[in-house]
Amino acid sequence: MKRSQKLFQHAQLVIPGGVNSPVRAFRAVGGTPLFLRRGKGAWVWDADGNRYIDYVGSWGPLIAGHAHPDVLKAVEEAASRGLSFGAPTESEVEIAALLCKLVPSMEQVRLVSSGTEATMSAIRLARGHTGRSKILKFEGCYHGHADSLLVKAGSGALTLGQPSSAGVPAEIAAQTIVVDYNDIGAVERAFQEDGKNIAAVIVEPVAGNMNLVTPRAGFLEAMRKLCTKHGTLLIFDEVMTGFRVALGGAQALFGISPDLTTLGKVIGGGMPMGAFGGCRAIMQCIAPLGPVYQAGTLSGNPIAVAAGLATLKLVQAAGFYERLTATALDLCERLTAAARQHRVAFSAQNVGGMFGMYFRATPPSTYAEVMQCDRATFSHFFHAMLADGVYFAPSAFEACFLSAAHGAPEVEKTIRAAKRFFATLNAPHST
Ligand SMILES: *Cc1c(COP(=O)(O)O)cnc(C)c1O
Numbered sequence: 145m146k147r148s149q150k151l152f153q154h155a156q157l158v159i160p161g162g163v164n165s166p167v168r169a170f171r172a173v174g175g176t177p178l179f180l181r182r183g184k185g186a187w188v189w190d191a192d193g194n195r196y197i198d199y200v201g202s203w204g205p206l207i208a209g210h211a212h213p214d215v216l217k218a219v220e221e222a223a224s225r226g227l228s229f230g231a232p233t234e235s236e237v238e239i240a241a242l243l244c245k246l247v248p249s250m251e252q253v254r255l256v257s258s259g260t261e262a263t264m265s266a267i268r269l270a271r272g273h274t275g276r277s278k279i280l281k282f283e284g285c286y287h288g289h290a291d292s293l294l295v296k297a298g299s300g301a302l303t304l305g306q307p308s309s310a311g312v313p314a315e316i317a318a319q320t321i322v323v324d325y326n327d328i329g330a331v332e333r334a335f336q337e338d339g340k341n342i343a344a345v346i347v348e349p350v351a352g353n354m355n356l357v358t359p360r361a362g363f364l365e366a367m368r369k370l371c372t373k374h375g376t377l378l379i380f381d382e383v384m385t386g387f388r389v390a391l392g393g394a395q396a397l398f399g400i401s402p403d404l405t406t407l408g409k410v411i412g413g414g415m416p417m418g419a420f421g422g423c424r425a426i427m428q429c430i431a432p433l434g435p436v437y438q439a440g441t442l443s444g445n446p447i448a449v450a451a452g453l454a455t456l457k458l459v460q461a462a463g464f465y466e467r468l469t470a471t472a473l474d475l476c477e478r479l480t481a482a483a484r485q486h487r488v489a490f491s492a493q494n495v496g497g498m499f500g501m502y503f504r505a506t507p508p509s510t511y512a513e514v515m516q517c518d519r520a521t522f523s524h525f526f527h528a529m530l531a532d533g534v535y536f537a538p539s540a541f542e543a544c545f546l547s548a549a550h551g552a553p554e555v556e557k558t559i560r561a562a563k564r565f566f567a568t569l570n571a572p573h574s575t
Contacts, residue, residue, distance in 0.1 A: 147191040148179045172539035173523040178530075183210025185549035188535060196535035197554045201545040203537075204352075204384050204409040207468070207497060208458045209549025215413050215454040222450035228442060236444035239453050243411065243419060246456070247382075248392050249401040253421030254430060255444040259383035259408030260288030262418035263346065265438045266404045267292060269420070270344035270377040272436035273429045280334055280345045280376075282325040284511035286353030287346055287381050287406075297322040325351055326359065326509050328366045339374040344404070346379040349394035352543040353384070354514045356493065356500025358507070364400050371403070377426070383408035383418065384543070387459055389496035397496070413455030415448035464548065468497040471555060472546050475499065478559045486566035489518070498543045501536070514541065525565055532561035 155162035163169045163177065170177045179191040186209055188198040198210070208215060222235070236255060244250045256262050267279055267290070279292060287293040295305035295317045305320035307313070321338065323330035325347075335342065349364055351357040371378040380402035386393040387410035395402055403426060408418035421427060429436045442448075458464070472494035479501065483490035492501045502508060503518035503525070522540035529536055534557070537544050 146176075149176050151179045151191055152176050167537075167539055167542065170538045172519075172541070173526045175527060177538070178535070185209040185211075186547060186551075186554045194533070196530070196533050197550070197558060198535050199544040199546065199558075200535060200537050201547055202414055203542075204388060204498070204545050205412055205414045205455075207388065207410050207545075207547055208413065208455050209547040212454075212458065212549075214458060215451050218450040218454035219415070219447055222446050225446070227447060228445055230441060233444065233446050233449070235446060235449045235453060239411075239449050239456070242453070242456055243407065243421065246392055246460075247386070247405055247407070247421065248396055249380075249403070249423070250405055250421035251424045252427035253407075253419050254427070254438065255449070256418040256420070256438075256440055257416045257442050257445070257448070258288070259381075259406065259418045260290060261440065262383060262406035262408055262420045263287040263293060263379075263381055264290035266379050266406050266420040267344060267346065268438065269426065269429060269436050270379060270404060272434070273426050274343040274375065274377060276341050276343035276376075277319050278321060278338060278341045278343060279319065280321040280323065280331070280342055282347055282351070282511075283322050284325055284354035284357070284514060285346075285348045285351055285381070287348075288383070291316045292320050293346070295320040295322055297324075325354075325357060325511055326363055328360075328363055331367055331370060335370050335374050335376075339376070342374065342376045344377040344379050345371055346381055348384065349380050349382065349398065349400070349402075350385050350389055350495050350498070352498055353541070354511055355502060355508070355517070355541050356495065356498060356543040357509060357511075357514060358493070358495060359398070360509060364398055368400050368402075377403040379404045379406065381406045384498070385495075386410060387456065388498055388545070390465055391459060394495075410455060410459070411452045412448050413451035415445070415451040416442075417445070417448040417452055458548070465496060468546060468548055469494065471550055471552075472497055472499050475546070475555050475558065476501075478555065479562055482559060482563045483566050486563075486570050488566045488569050490566075497546045499546070500543050503540070521569070525562075528565040528568070529558075529561050532564065534558050534561050 182189040294309040296308040298304040298306045305317045307317040382393040386407040390397040404422040476492040503521045508514045
């Protein structure tokens with residue numbers, strides 16, 4: 145038996161489902177998750193010593209690649225001075241200033257320890273600032289696992305969200321309005337019905353948690369206008385897109401200024417860190433200045449800040465995003481061309497350093513279209529690629545990520561593996 149399988153059996157005895165976050169369990173694609181031991185650049189090694197090109201990148205943070213020497217050095221230096229103080233440090237001021245400089249809409253920022261904490265805190269701040277209770281989110285967008293965000297659309301009713309997890313009280317879910325991504329008409333109707341009660345609209349400016357769905361032209365602009373008109377705060381959840389689609393995130397890419405921004409993933413460079421920020425007037429509602437309480441024992445942790453600063457230094461190098469984007473585009477175009485050659489209904493697209501792959505002829509632009517993708521073929525694709533040394537996200541509903549360490553050799557190897565798979569789909573004796 146493989147070591148990963150043995151480890152998974154043991155893990156299931158002591159950890160629910162054998163994993164510390166559900167999507168790692170391979171439930172969407174079947175089989176046993178790989179236990180990873182080591183990463184370097186674009187590559188990871190599993191417990192059995194197999195090597196893979198990694199397109200998960202710890203689900204987004206590792207934009208510089210695994211074990212980048214500059215990041216490791218920064219972490220080692222910070223660790224040698226002590227792991228945590230629970231008191232202000234110079235480096236957290238440095239990263240706060242840098243985040244405010246690079247993310248156009250942020251004047252002040254508070255550091256937290258995860259993306260979930262960032263969105264949860266931003267929602268509380270929006271409610272505290274506006275004195276309103278309701279929030280509006282989009283079906284298929286994920287904003288971490290706080291109660292008010294684990295909500296799906298109720299049947300028909302625009303105004304009554306339903307819990308998408310056991311343990312979320314219906315009363316809390318009912319405070320969340322859920323509408324379709326890319327449907328600005330639905331946002332307008334929600335505002336008509338309930339505008340004066342909506343504290344915030346929270347959105348992934350590029351949706352990356354239902355595979356990858358790009359915003360339709362005008363969708364985010366119209367949302368910005370509606371929020372301003374109704375006194376509602378617009379929250380861009382850039383936990384994934386921040387420092388991933390462009391240096392200033394999606395707001396820089398699209399030229400739209402949200403009221404609040406949430407960050408995570410890349411800003412911690414692989415260490416636990418999140419952040420939320422906005423203009424001074426709103427941010428000063430937070431304790432100790434204002435009435436909105438928010439706190440954290442390990443917030444601004446010096447090791448996480450060191451990893452984040454080192455990573456943010458790397459991404460500011462001239463041409464960093466141009467190169468990353470060009471590699472992602474090349475990968476997507478060549479995957480699409482290979483599929484077409486074998487007459488497989490497949491499409492792929494990237495935004496900066498993130499990309500989506502779809503077993504349907506064109507990229508989806510709605511949640512319903514995402515759901516129409518051929519999941520069974522994706523599972524076969526995933527396992528075939530894995531057997532061929534390419535590690536994609538283990539679900540048809542997750543975006544994938546490149547790092548600066550991914551280059552022509554990795555793309556080439558990925559394309560060769562994909563061609564082998566596409567060829568089997570139309571082999572005479574395949575079903
Ligand atoms: C990953 C993610 C989160 C949650 O971040 P965690 O660090 O996993 O808590 C929130 N929002 C978006 C858009 C994400 O991609």
